[in-house]
Amino acid sequence: MSACWPLWWNGRVFDAPPPFDPRWPAFATGAMVFETVGVRAGRAWLWARHLARLERAARALAPDLELFQRDEIEAGLRALCQRLGPVDFALRISLGLGPGCWFSTRELPRPPAEGALLWIAPPELALAAGDPGNAHKHAGRWLKERALRAAQGAGAFEALLPSSSGGLACGSRSNLYAYAEGAWWTPPGAAGALPGVVRGLLLEAGLVHERPLERTLLESAAELALSNALWLACPVRGAIGSSRQLPGPEGSAFRALSEGLQRLAGPS
16 A cells, blocks of 8 residues: 555545645634544445444534435445545544544554553543533544553553443543453443443443453453454453553453454444
């Protein structure tokens, strides 16, 4: 793939940034929502789930406008898949006040093969439990961006953010799972966890269950894992500040979870 990843806006594919106006509310005040989708071999994985969440977010942002236009979004996906061919890529769909709908693309990221190293964010970066904004992906995610930058600066792959209600909420770009008492558990949405599309799929299939996760589970859980729509499932090998080594990709519970997810997920 060349160094130039294409964008799509207003019915056209661009090889350079389109002529966006910085005065538009999407950029001037952050009035925008988005989805990030993994495209593999020309097929958008978990597409219907992504569109459903994006539509909910658009209605929350501007209930008086018709920001979400399914036909337009489908046209943008087709145009970029045609341009990029069989290349795997990450697709970001943005809806904002001013520019409307636009797409950007980049290389599809891969999680570390040896498993993720975590950095635990301090209490001042806690996500507000019960905040309705936690249900959507939007521009006002500076807490998560700050946590991720700190994690990467410390040599970690991902940051885990606490919940203002106590315990853990989710990663800066992922959902968290802990294997304990013979089952996989994930923090409830009320704790501030983003309702990730992979998380929703796993919950519906009964492969994971909701319950509050205390920080002590990082030391007691048999295995830990993360998920997001780009790299699906990622095992955890440890956390900065802890001497405990987790089994990572060798964990039997993670392998079963990953195999179950591969059967469930796909271009839909």
